[in-house]
Amino acid sequence: YSATQGDVDAGMDLVNTATVVTTEVPGPTSDDATTTITQTPNIALTKTGVFDDNIIADGYAQPGETITYTLTVENTGNVTLSSVNITDPLPGIVIGALSDNGGNGATVLAPGDIETATATYAITQADINAGVVDNTATATGDCPDGTVDCASDIDSHSEPLFAPPIEEEFCTYTKGFWGNANGKHEGQTTKQILDGFDLANNPVVIGVPGVASITIKSTDCILALLPGGGPSKKLKANQNVMVPMGNSCDVSQSVQVNNNGTIKNGVVTQLIAFILNTRLEPGLLSVTFGDIEDRIGNCFNIPNSIAALGDHTTLAELITYANQVLSGQVNGSLNDLNTLFTDLNEFFDECRPFSCSGDNPGPMAGANLELTKGVDNESPNVGDQVTFSIRVINYGPDQATNVVVEDRLPSGLSYVDDSGNSSTTYNGGIITWNIGTMDNQEEIWLDVIATVNGQGSYTNVAEVIHSDQPDPNSTPDNNVISEDDQDDATVIPATQSGGDCCEDGDKPRRLALRYTAENCSATDHSQSSGSVKCSNSGALQNEVYIVARDDKKGYTWFTGYVTVNSTFIADAAAAGQSKLRPKTLVYIYASEGGQLLQAIEFHTSCSQPLVIGDQFGAIELVGVDHPNGYVCGTIAGLSSIHADASGNDDGSIKILAYPNPASNFVNIELQGIEDDKTTIEVFDALGRLMLTRKVAALDEMPIQLKLPDVINDGMHYVRVKNDREIKTIPIIVRKTIFSTKQ
Structure with missing residues (x-):
């Protein structure tokens, strides 16, 4: 049967x-x-998302652009499920109906059936400010016996969002220009520009429709309302009712305000002019108060009553706020709004750069050179070679000419080689690069290789010592470390144990392990014979995918591709822990998700010895880092001062990195930095410096870092350091679109 x-x-x-x-x-x-028949109801949900970029199509998120999600449900059990439903608590998301692939109804899933639904979500400015949209969907189904939601599953998706870059120059005009039909901009008259805005289908709305508003649908209405060539008195000042004259404007309601029941001509006319300026320069809409503070804070003031809206407030949101004030929906200062819109219209009047330049509205002359520096190994062994990496970038606006950079090696380090520029000289511990010309936004990388000669603390300083152009925030060759054209990096050689690394340290928090591509017969260690296990399942390769984790809790210390003779870090912080657990398992695969080639187990909590050079199958121990700061052997690229996975230990610097995993960008949010001598560095798992960025206490958070194209998938480390402390947190890099299964 x-x-x-x-x-x-x-x-x-x-x-x-x-x-x-x-x-x-x-x-x-x-x-x-x-x-006996056993029922096993089960359902599986898979969620993916794609940023549609369907308004401006420039690769950057705009409010109103959408994310399209594909939701796939599969009946992985053995009973038919009914009332299958997908929910998602993300406000505003719209989920479409499930497909009826099985032909038995969209909400019925026979075992093995798969159905899909599509959901759309309109991005908000708050999402863009956050840099990511995170959400979780839930799929449920009812059993044949009537049990509701007897099967369920969830899946999440993180969609990174990137804000448009701020333009370097804007062109705006005063209300007098917009009221003058014969004004000129780039060969067009004001009337021609206004006609091009298609006001009939895209009107200027002042106030809030349905509450109190006027809708301006024609060029003639603009010319009638604004001073210039038209009769500006038609918009009467200090009246509690505003009724534009003539038939050019569709007046849905009188505009009433809550400032003693009066309306000021200036507020409305300046707002109309600013809205027209955003039609001419759409990039203005995404400018935030924080951008204004960063770019022109020294020469432009946002009134306090409006600045209280917050640094993330965009000028598009400012327009909404002003309309709410004018319609009486919220309280606000009309005088402050009038002042701010007047200043915005006049600051960029007839085109000027988004920067301060004193009383001169023209572009600020000079070349802003920034130099940052890092080292690939801060705790090398005596006799090791270290590589110092120097990044120089010209933030403009002008080209920099005859640029010269100098690196000063301290005693205790011997020069070996350098790279990055052919015009290089070395004399008495000083390396000099004659870089020459650097264009606006051009960056170069310079390397210095040196040998560590003995114990001590060695600080290597690099500085821009010449440029023909003035720099707005630094002076070349003045040896002032706080300026952004100078930076340093310090190495402190590790103290060698010569024996069991556990004798002088607590339970380890990190192990540096070298992949040697040897089979289990190479095992040679100081631990007891029953403490180490190794099994071969296939021939080892020059490049493998390695997973290191604990044996019971499921904590993962490392994942990623590793090449033969290269080192990777098994790090407790990668799982949010302060110490490694008693046993560590290392699985070596042919590729991610591929064939298992070797499995290794050894003790990592100092219940058994850990001696530099211990060999566990294809893995050699080369460094041990303890929570008490003791470093045995070599832990490449990372300081022995360490934090937990969130960066929120007992020190003052707090670090948040998101999205994590990251793809092309990662946002870094810092708390507790009190000076301008703070640096963010990104290292790969082999300790190589991939990215460096200087930050100041007043910089807007989060700081968005574009990950280099050469960075590979896998574990990486974000290190934040200043003169007082250093904090490190792990991040995962996934360059492909990913979906995280819960």
Whole structure:
């Protein structure tokens, strides 16, 4: 008998009775057999998302652009599920109906059936400010016996969002220009520009429709309302009712305000002019108060009553706020609004750069050179070579010419080589690069390789010592470390144990492990024989995918591709822990998700010795880092001063990195930095410096870092340091679109 889906859905035992009939005594004989049916309801949900970029199509998120999610549900159990439903608590998300691939109804899933639904979400400015949209969907289904939601599953998706870059120059005009039909901009008259705005279909709205507003639908209405060539008195000042004259404007309601029931001509006309300026320069809409403070804070003031809206407030949101004030929905200062819109219209009047330049509205002359520096190994062994990496960038606006950079090696480090520029000289511990010309936004990288000669603390300083152009915030060759054209990096050689690394340290928090591509027969260690296990499952390769984790809790210390003779870090902080657990398992695969080639188990909590050079199959121990600061061997690229996975230990610097995993960008939010001598560095798992960025206490958070194209998938480390402390947190890099299954 072949059991049917109906039998399984019914959930009742199958009883089969056989009877033998005979004419002999004692008569018919029968027997039965029972088969128990076990119901296993289960459902699986997979969620993916794609940023649609469907308004401006420039790769950057704009309010109103959408994310499209694909939601796939599969019945992975053995009973038919009904009332299948997908929910998502993300405010504003719209989920479409499930497909009916099985032909038995969109909300019914037979075992093995797969159905999909599409959801859309309109991005908000708050999402862009956050840099990511995170949300979780839930799929549920009911069992045949009527049990509601007997099967459920969730899946999450993180969609990174990137704000448009701020333009370097804007062109705006005063209300007098917009009221003058014969004004000129780039060969067009004001009237021609206004006609191009298609006001009939895209009107200027002042106030809040349905509350109190006017809708301006024609060029003639603009010219009638604004001073210039038209009769500006038609918009009367200090009246509690504003009724534009003539038939050019559709007046849905009078505009009333809550400032003693009066309206000021200036507020409305300046707001109309600013809205027209955003039609001419759409990039203004995404400028935030924080951008204004960063770019022109020294020469432009946002009134306190409006600045209280917050640094993330965009000028598009400022327009909304002003309209709410004018319609009486919220309280606000009309005088402050009038002042701010007047200043905004006049600051960029007839085109000027988004920067301060004193009383001269022209572009600020000079070349802003910034130099940052890092080292690939801050705790090398004596005799090791270290590489100092120097990044020089010209933030403009002008080209920088005859740029010269100098690196001063301290005693205790011996020069080996340098790279990055052919015009290089070395003399008496000083390396000099004659870089020459650097264009606006051009960056270069310079390297210095040196040998560590002995114990001590060695600080290597690099500085821009010449440029023909003035720099707005630094002076070349003045040896002032707080300026942004000078930076340093320090190495402190590790103290070598010569024996068991556990003798002088607590339970380890990090291990530096070298992949040697040897099979289990190479195992040679100081731990007891029963403490180490190794099994071979395939031939080892020059490049493998390694997973290191603990044996019980599921904590993962490292994941990523590793090449032969390269080092990776098994780090407790990668799982939010302060110490490694008693046993560490290392799995070596041919590729991510591929064949297992070797499995290794050894003790990592100092219940067994840890000696530099211990060999566990294809893995050699080369460094141990303890929470008490003791470093045994070499831990490449990372300081022995360490934080937990969130960066929020007992020190003052607090670090938040998101999205994590990251793809092309990562946002870094810092708290507790009190000076302008703070640096963010990104290292890969092998300790190589991939990115460096200087930050100041007043910089707007989060700081968005574009990850270099050469960075690979896997574990990386974000290090934040200043003169007082250093904090490090792990991040995962995934360059492909990913979905995180919960």
